[in-house]
Amino acid sequence: MIRLHQVSKTFPGSTVPAVDRVSLEVPAGEICVLLGPSGCGKTTTMKMVNRLIEPSSGDILIDGRSTSDCDVTQLRRSIGYVIQQIGLFPNKTVEDNICIVPDILGWDRRKSRERAAELLDMVALEPGAFLHRYPRELSGGQQQRIGVLRAIAADPPVLLMDEPFGAIDPINRVIIQDEFLKMQAQIRKTILFVSHDIDEAVKMADRIAIFRDGRLVQYDTPDNILAHPASSFVSDFVGGDRTLKRLQLLTVRDAMLADPPRVRAADSLKQAVATMEEHGHQTIVLVGPRGRARGYVPLQAARGAAGTVGENHEALPTTIRPNEDLRTAVSTMFRHDVSWLACVDEDGMYLGYVTLRGITRLLSETYRDG
Amino acid sequence: MADGVRPMLMRLRRNGVHVGVFLLGAWAWAGGLLPGLLEQWDDIAFLGWQHVELVALSGGAAILVGVPLGILFTRPRFRRAGDIALQVLNVGATIPTLAVLALSMGLLGIGNGSAIFALFVASLLPIVANTMAGLRAVPPPLLEAARGMGLSTRHTLFQVELPNSLFVIYTGIRTALAINVGTVPLAFLIGGGGLGELIFTGIALNELGIMLAGAIPTALLAVLVDFIMAQLQFWTIPRGVNPLR
Ligand SMILES: Nc1ncnc2c1ncn2[C@@H]1O[C@H](COP(=O)(O)OP(=O)(O)O)[C@@H](O)[C@H]1O
Ligand SMILES: [Mg+2]
Numbered sequence: 001m002i003r004l005h006q007v008s009k010t011f012p013g014s015t016v017p018a019v020d021r022v023s024l025e026v027p028a029g030e031i032c033v034l035l036g037p038s039g040c041g042k043t044t045t046m047k048m049v050n051r052l053i054e055p056s057s058g059d060i061l062i063d064g065r066s067t068s069d070c071d072v073t074q075l076r077r078s079i080g081y082v083i084q085q086i087g088l089f090p091n092k093t094v095e096d097n098i099c100i101v102p103d104i105l106g107w108d109r110r111k112s113r114e115r116a117a118e119l120l121d122m123v124a125l126e127p128g129a130f131l132h133r134y135p136r137e138l139s140g141g142q143q144q145r146i147g148v149l150r151a152i153a154a155d156p157p158v159l160l161m162d163e164p165f166g167a168i169d170p171i172n173r174v175i176i177q178d179e180f181l182k183m184q185a186q187i188r189k190t191i192l193f194v195s196h197d198i199d200e201a202v203k204m205a206d207r208i209a210i211f212r213d214g215r216l217v218q219y220d221t222p223d224n225i226l227a228h229p230a231s232s233f234v235s236d237f238v239g240g241d242r243t244l245k246r247l248q249l250l251t252v253r254d255a256m257l258a259d260p261p262r263v264r265a266a267d268s269l270k271q272a273v274a275t276m277e278e279h280g281h282q283t284i285v286l287v288g289p290r291g292r293a294r295g296y297v298p299l300q301a302a303r304g305a306a307g308t309v310g311e312n313h314e315a316l317p318t319t320i321r322p323n324e325d326l327r328t329a330v331s332t333m334f335r336h337d338v339s340w341l342a343c344v345d346e347d348g349m350y351l352g353y354v355t356l357r358g359i360t361r362l363l364s365e366t367y368r369d370g
Numbered sequence: 371m372a373d374g375v376r377p378m379l380m381r382l383r384r385n386g387v388h389v390g391v392f393l394l395g396a397w398a399w400a401g402g403l404l405p406g407l408l409e410q411w412d413d414i415a416f417l418g419w420q421h422v423e424l425v426a427l428s429g430g431a432a433i434l435v436g437v438p439l440g441i442l443f444t445r446p447r448f449r450r451a452g453d454i455a456l457q458v459l460n461v462g463a464t465i466p467t468l469a470v471l472a473l474s475m476g477l478l479g480i481g482n483g484s485a486i487f488a489l490f491v492a493s494l495l496p497i498v499a500n501t502m503a504g505l506r507a508v509p510p511p512l513l514e515a516a517r518g519m520g521l522s523t524r525h526t527l528f529q530v531e532l533p534n535s536l537f538v539i540y541t542g543i544r545t546a547l548a549i550n551v552g553t554v555p556l557a558f559l560i561g562g563g564g565l566g567e568l569i570f571t572g573i574a575l576n577e578l579g580i581m582l583a584g585a586i587p588t589a590l591l592a593v594l595v596d597f598i599m600a601q602l603q604f605w606t607i608p609r610g611v612n613p614l615r
Contacts, residue, residue: 052518076520087515091533091608100529101519134610150519160518 002026002049002158002190007058009044018044020214021058026207028063028157029188033201036211037237042194045211046160049192050079062158077101080151080159080189084166086143088135094120094146095131101154112153119149122183141172148180152187159189163196177203198238202226202245210234223249227366243363247327252320255329255362256343258352262287265294265310269302272309276302285342285350286313293319293342293350319344322351326359410583413568418587421554421564424482425595428489429550433543436494440501440539441527452502459499467492467553475560485562492553493546500542504535536607544599551592555584565591 002025009019019041026032034042047053049060051072060067067075088097095116096103102112117127123145135143144165151159165173165180177200184191195201201208202222210218210225218230226242226249229235235242262285263272276284276299286295286309295313305312317336320329322343333341333356340355407414443452467488474488508531516526532539558566565584572581604614 050518052514073520073522076518078520081515081518083511083515083518085509085511085514087509087511089512089515089530089534091530091536091611093610100521104521104525134608136610 001028001061001063002032002192003061003064004045004049005059005061007045007048007055007060009041009048009053010056017056017214019048019055022211022214022216023058024209024216024219026190026192028190030206031184031191031193031204032207032209033193033195033205034209034211035195035198035201035205035237038196040211041214042196042211043162044214046162046192046194049158049160050076050081077105077154078156078158080154080156082147082151082159082161082164084163086147086167088143088146088150090135093132093134094138097135097146098150098153100150105154107154115153116149119153122186123149123179141168141176144168144176145179148183152189157190159191161191162194164193165200166195166197173200180204199245202248210237223366244327246363247330247359248325250326250362251322252324252326252329252341252343252354253322255326255354255359256322256352257354257358260285260352262350263297263309264289265308267309269297269305269307269309269312272297273299273302283340285316285353286310287350291350292348293344296342316342319348320354321345326354329354330356330359407579407583407586410568410580414565414583414587417563417565417567417584418591421566421588421591424486424489424554424557424562424564425547425550425591428486429493429547431486431490432493432497432546432550435490436497436542436546437501437539439494440498441505441532443498444502444505456499456502459495462495463499467549468556471553471556471560480561482562485557485560485564488560489550489553489557493550496542496545496549497539498542500545501535501539504538504542505531507538508534533608534611537603537611537613540599540603540607544596544603547595547599548592551588551595555588 004022004024007019007022008017010017022041022045024032034045036042044053048055049062049067051067062079089100092100095113098116098119099107099112102115103109113131117131120127120130125142125145130138130142135146138146144167148161148164151161165176168176181204193204195204205222207219208222208225209216212233218225218234220228220230223246225234226238226246229238229242238245261275261279261281263275264287272284276282282299283296284299285293286297288294293316295315297309297313301314302312317338318332318341320332320341320343322345329341333339339357340353342353343351345351439455442448443455470492471485471488474484474491478484478487512530512534513526516530521529554562554564555566555569557564558570565588568584569581569588570584572578572584604612607614609615
């Protein structure tokens with residue numbers, strides 16, 4: 001856990017504080033993204049945690065212990081540090097770069113080299129091919145992956161990352177972000193992550209801290225920041241499309257109508273119409289004997305028609321899984337020109353459906369809450 | 371085609387060198403030069419050894435003093451002193467080495483000591499200057515990463531700063547030794563001995579043989595020292611920061 005209590009920093013020769021009475025708490029295992037325009041004090045705030053910059057006032061605690069009580073090199077060795085310029089040591093191989101902190105901590109060499117190989121495996125870099133390369137023999141994305149591995153090599157509980165993926169091209173950035181989140185699900189570090197990119201923040205953060213001129217103006221979950229910006233500064237910063245951004249944070253499950261009525265192949269169209277009218281639905285999904293989604297019947301076509309559902313149904317244009325985000329759901333609807341989607345699990349079992357209206361209602365509900 | 375032609379050209383060139391050396395030797399023998407050189411052999415060996423000693427002592431001392439001095443001048447605490455030192459060094463580098471020898475003689479009198487001191491001073495300048503330039507050129511993110519990960523200043527110096535400036539430092543040492551080896555013959559003028567004795571005696575007596583007995587080993591020594599430095603530079607600098615490999 002990282003706790004900042006009324007932390008300020010005024011640089012010598014300056015009258016205005018670069019960081020002004022910031023208090024925030026990052027629970028263990030969570031990612032807190034420090035977000036804000038350039039020069040608002042994000043980097044300064046982060047560097048006060050590992051004392052690359054000494055606070056002018058206030059207190060910073062890691063797992064309840066004040067950092068000012070710790071020996072500064074011991075403190076830094078227990079905190080992983082990733083910078084935008086990566087800063088891999090060009091004179092050392094990938095292996096020796098990863099093992100730099102274990103080496104100065106005096107770990108057994110065999111143990112640390114084994115760990116380096118394991119870590120490379122985690123980011124899908126073949127240890128045999130990469131351990132003995134030099135940084136100049138790697139692509140930018142590969143270098144940044146090694147930079148992250150180097151920071152977690154000695155297994156520090158806390159990680160500081162200053163715009164770690166900022167210098168990587170957009171396509172690879174998304175890949176590295178996903179990879180990092182997957183890794184974080186395993187390693188559960190407590191992370192301070194600096195970014196100036198709202199999309200990155202929304203994606204990576206458990207909580208977002210928005211800074212303006214050295215002050216913390218809002219500290220909340222990504223969804224709450226997007227749904228309820230605390231000021232016009234925040235709403236301007238997160239952008240006019242903040243509602244669309246929220247779609248990324250919500251899953252199909254959040255908007256799904258679960259366990260709706262359904263029909264089987266042997267049912268007559270008359271029964272189908274009755275069920276739809278009873279529930280006020282325009283369509284109904286046809287399921288197989290074990291519950292797999294097989295097709296659907298529109299109310300319009302079934303009304304007044306004779307025969308069974310099995311003989312008179314239409315194919316589902318597509319389906320969606322409940323763990324997909326709503327952005328994917330909406331985009332799928334637009335692509336297939338439909339206003340609802342059947343949700344199925346990985347075996348194709350019918351779970352429920354989402355409608356465009358349902359999604360709209362879900363988004364506006366949380367606005368009314370606030 | 372190129373596959374066949376290149377080795378053939380190389381063989382021709384190597385053979386050419388052999389033939390050239392042979393012709394040169396034959397010419398020298400016929401002209402009575404080589405027998406003359408062999409007559410001087412005792413002098414060549416004695417003075418040659420003195421020569422090597424001058425290079426080794428003054429050059430070695432310059433490395434042992436120059437590199438640490440360059441390191442010291444780049445420590446944050448001595449930053450201002452370093453700026454001043456660099457300017458002094460730049461001015462110092464413009465002084466001709468012969469003048470350095472003369473000044474040294476004025477200071478320490480005639481003899482071996484003042485020769486070694488002058489050579490030491492002349493070699494010191496490029497070593498200190500390059501050590502400082504190399505260390506100052508280490509990219510700041512490397513230093514920030516090192517500090518942020520909790521490397522001590524000593525770890526940072528030996529594991530990050532020095533390896534990453536080694537190539538520039540070596541270049542300074544190589545320049546220094548080239549200046550040194552080139553200046554050693556002049557050391558004779560202030561009583562330092564070495565192969566310069568044969569060269570200047572030969573000139574004074576108008577004896578080509580004696581002069582060449584000094585000049586040829588001097589030239590060979592210069593080539594040899596540079597060759598050794600090039601090999602060291604190639605093999606001892608880590609591959610990741612070695613532009614030669
Ligand atoms: N070492 C320093 N000395 C003086 N001023 C600094 C120093 N580092 C940062 N600042 C100033 O502090 C403010 C915040 O900087 P910084 O924390 O780097 O912003 P951010 O990371 O949000 O872009 C800026 O106005 C910057 O000029
Ligand atoms: Mg910054």
